[in-house]
Amino acid sequence: MPPTIRIAALAAAASVALVPLAAPAASAGATAKPGLRACYDGTCRLTLTKGVSFRVSSRFGITRLAITFTSTTVRVKGTGTGVMSQAFLGEGSTGSVNDIGVRVVSLSPGKAVLRLTARR
Template structure:
């Protein structure tokens, strides 16, 4: 084999080792939960999550879980627990953080959070 063939084979072999997820299009996007700290965000969930929120809401953490028919949002803080259980398309709030269920299925929940006055 010539040096050109060996170099071409080495390049082809190194390209074959690139993981499929690294291509971007097929990689699943994780929700940006830090964007929800101020109580204002739109998130798409594929599993239960828990994240910090501003203490100005009287809570410091939101935990969100869901199944095909309900979304449970639980807010906790020092000495405080508050929760809302919502069906698809419903709206509610947990300690002045408004929650609207945009869509809901067994594998995915799309929510919009917004501060309430």
């Protein structure tokens, strides 16, 4: 291959390699991950599409909350060193796990909306 063609081919390959790829667009059905860090102080609103587990302040006597749900029941389980507390709640009901109040705002297959409130 003559030198001018080789240089032109290398220049074309280099220019293609330097073109940045576009980031894939988020799908319209994608659900944002809930802001679980905001729940550390025991006060937040959660919209869940699957079970979650997150840390909470030890001032509640527990250090972790785990939340799972079905179409009819939400289970909120608090654990810490040597302690476990849990509540089973239906849509519209309220309860507490240690000093964290839990209200089930809405509940349906595949989605639960909860409001947590610090009681201490």
